[in-house]
Amino acid sequence: MIQDISPKTLDNLYRPEAVPEPDSAVICLHDGKILMRETEGNEIMFPSFGDFPYRDREFIYLFRIDEEMYFFCDCSEKLTLEGFSYQEPNIFRSAAPADKAYALVTARHICSWYTKEKFCGECGASMVHDTKERMMRCPVCGNTVYPVVSPAVITGVVNGDRLLVTKYAGRPGARRAALIAGFNEVGETIEQTVKREVMEEAGLNVTDIRYYKSQPWGISGSLLFGFWCRVDGSDEVSLNDGELAEAVWMTRQEILDSYPEGNISLTSEMTLLFAGGFDPYGETEREES
Numbered sequence: 393m394i395q396d397i398s399p400k401t402l403d404n405l406y407r408p409e410a411v412p413e414p415d416s417a418v419i420c421l422h423d424g425k426i427l428m429r430e431t432e433g434n435e436i437m438f439p440s441f442g443d444f445p446y447r448d449r450e451f452i453y454l455f456r457i458d459e460e461m462y463f464f465c466d467c468s469e470k471l472t473l474e475g476f477s478y479q480e481p482n483i484f485r486s487a488a489p490a491d492k493a494y495a496l497v498t499a500r501h502i503c504s505w506y507t508k509e510k511f512c513g514e515c516g517a518s519m520v521h522d523t524k525e526r527m528m529r530c531p532v533c534g535n536t537v538y539p540v541v542s543p544a545v546i547t548g549v550v551n552g553d554r555l556l557v558t559k560y561a562g563r564p565g566a567r568r569a570a571l572i573a574g575f576n577e578v579g580e581t582i583e584q585t586v587k588r589e590v591m592e593e594a595g596l597n598v599t600d601i602r603y604y605k606s607q608p609w610g611i612s613g614s615l616l617f618g619f620w621c622r623v624d625g626s627d628e629v630s631l632n633d634g635e636l637a638e639a640v641w642m643t644r645q646e647i648l649d650s651y652p653e654g655n656i657s658l659t660s661e662m663t664l665l666f667a668g669g670f671d672p673y674g675e676t677e678r679e680e681s
């Protein structure tokens with residue numbers, strides 16, 4: 393998955409005292425896009441501080457991947473840099489190398505948050521950086537704000553040897569295979585999110601909810617929780633019009649035939665894992681029989 397960049401590691405410890413070095417990467421954000429080198433193919437390259445002409449801007453330490461530090465150049469203007477242009481962070485799906493793709497979506501998540509937290513939501517004063525944590529603080533009223541991470545679920549609904557596979561409405565290019573997904577609502581557990589989303593999107597009751605894995609998904613500022621669950625009662629799908637264009641039960645072979653892609657996302661990992669023969673309830677069934 394996108395966060396699997398081994399043998400490299402992303403170190404997100406907050407280091408407000410860090411200063412850019414010549415080989416540090418500089419992240420510039422404008423209109424949701426990030427300044428990257430224009431390359432043939434899908435190679436990602438950010439400006440390095442050593443070649444960066446706008447030294448008088450504010451640089452905020454983001455994280456490091458192994459020894460390479462990343463800094464956010466915090467300014468609202470659209471900068472120009474020869475050979476570079478602002479590009480959609482969505483290119484991460486097919487981009488290389490893996491550590492840069494992960495840096496891209498993680499930086500996008502943090503930098504978007506910084507751009508929205510310039511002023512206090514309580515009193516309107518200018519916010520300042522905290523010295524100990526990644527947090528913005530209002531020097532006037534004391535309001536504190538942390539980076540927003542929105543929990544969401546990716547749900548593999550199992551029905552014997554079939555999996556509920558969906559396609560979202562309003563996305564013409566959407567690939568056939570997705571899984572029921574949605575954001576956690578205030579006041580519910582993440583397991584309740586699974587039950588509600590499957591009912592809302594496919595009209596099905598589910599049971600035996602089992603946690604699988606999680607995945608940071610910086611593009612939507614979320615943390616995805618992957619769950620397996622089993623259909624409970626009727627397996628007749630009734631679509632909530634507007635959200636999904638299609639939701640069908642597919643056998644392992646049908647998934648393999650229509651969804652041969654890789655495993656950048658938790659969705660594709662779960663889908664292909666199931667298609668490859670994995671049964672999240674295999675052991676329980678053996679115990680019961």
Ligand SMILES: [Zn+2]
Nearest residue numbers: 512515530533
């Ligand atoms: Zn305030």
